[in-house]
Amino acid sequence: MLNRTDLRGRVPSPAELRDALPRPEVDVDAALHQVRPVVEAVRDRGVEAVLEYTERFDRVRPAAVRVPGAECARALEELDPAVRGALEESIARARKVHADQRRAEVTTELAEGGTVTERWVPVERVGLYAPGGLAVYPSTVVMNVVPAQAAGVESLVVCSPPQAEFGGLPHPTILAAAALLGVDEVWGAGGAQAVALMAYGATDTDGTALPPVDMVTGPGNIFLTAAKRMLRGVIGIDSEAGPTEVMILADETADPAHVAADLVSQAEHDPMAASVLVTTSPELADAVDAALPARVGATKHTGRVAEALAGKQSGVILVSTVDDGLRVVDAYAAEHLEIQTADARAVAARVRNAGAIFVGAYAPVSLGDYCAGSNHVLPTGGQARHSSGLSVQSFLRGIHVVDYDEAALRQVAAQVVALAEAEDLPAHGEAVQARFGGTR
Known part of the structure; x- marks a missing residue:
């Protein structure tokens, strides 16, 4: 075989x-040609374009994109107790592992009065994608949400394709997983149109705001991957799965x-x-x-x-x-x-x-x-040679905070000026000299 x-x-x-x-033979660049008009339509026409493509690709047209909170609560109430128990165990174990991944703030003293501190700041708003094609993936909701929450992300939206079988809502197990994790914002959209909607934001059919996100994570098909590649820069992404x-x-x-x-x-x-x-x-x-x-x-x-x-x-x-x-x-x-x-x-x-x-x-x-x-959102196609799987660190940005007083700057001023002149950027050195009366 x-x-x-x-x-x-x-x-x-x-x-x-x-x-x-x-x-496997995967040509993301070829898919970009098919994805580009979808992304541009969502950018220009918002939810109306999302619903048009949803009807075309998923054979259902929901009344709105945002899933009512009552539907998530109902899905959790009706969830098979064995599945609920399994999800709760999965969440508990993932939270235990990911809680140990958060980095501590570190301050390095370079001279008396001169420090650099590395602060770890979470991304403000993240879109988390759970596929809904050949299978349903509540486990992927867990794997996306848990590290984002552990990182301190304040605003999360779970996005998953609507299902004709379930009245234009995402699969109820997806909704139940989101409810178990305390995520109160779920959108019913899939594929490239979902990534574009998360990147650009829109206004729902009932006037509800669908704010854009700063980052999109989660696996999907080649069209979703192509949309992530196309929109990288407008949003951050985890990887091209x-x-x-x-x-x-x-x-x-x-x-x-x-x-x-x-x-x-x-x-x-x-x-x-x-x-x-x-x-x-x-x-x-x-x-x-x-x-x-x-x-x-x-x-x-x-x-x-x-x-x-x-x-x-x-x-x-x-x-x-x-x-x-x-x-x-x-x-x-x-x-x-x-x-x-x-x-x-x-x-x-x-x-x-x-x-x-x-x-x-x-x-x-x-x-x-x-x-x-552990986390199951992992690099594919040989990307593990240079990239990691999803983790708390995926949702954190390191920011260097430079804090020097006059004496500390004076101590290194000559070296700054010398390097500025070596790079033929004299104004860089002059910016330091201006603080000391124009002398080195």
């Missing part, structure tokens, strides 16, 4: 690996049933999802291949899973040693990386590039999706 690439006895360079390893991916580094000690189950669980997201096994053991690869057909056939979303596993973005990479496997892992920079090897904790400690690392047989990616306490 899975395509194989045999790298035993040869490990290409990182650049060659990036070209050779399986990846692509199709989800899991890479599993395993040796002969791994249980093929566990590996097969984890590959299938990630493939369940989307036909473009990437499920990749890197192993030193051809026997394990054979056993995983043998286990997959029955597991794929028995799962609910068989067609979607089978398409993802058979796609060029999924496969098995055979390597000679765990060291070679680690080179492959770091070149790929997976969104989710599982380590199922002997001494898995020590192997995991050597990984340089990954969005999140899941160590050993009892830390599957699905744990991180819901109840590990």
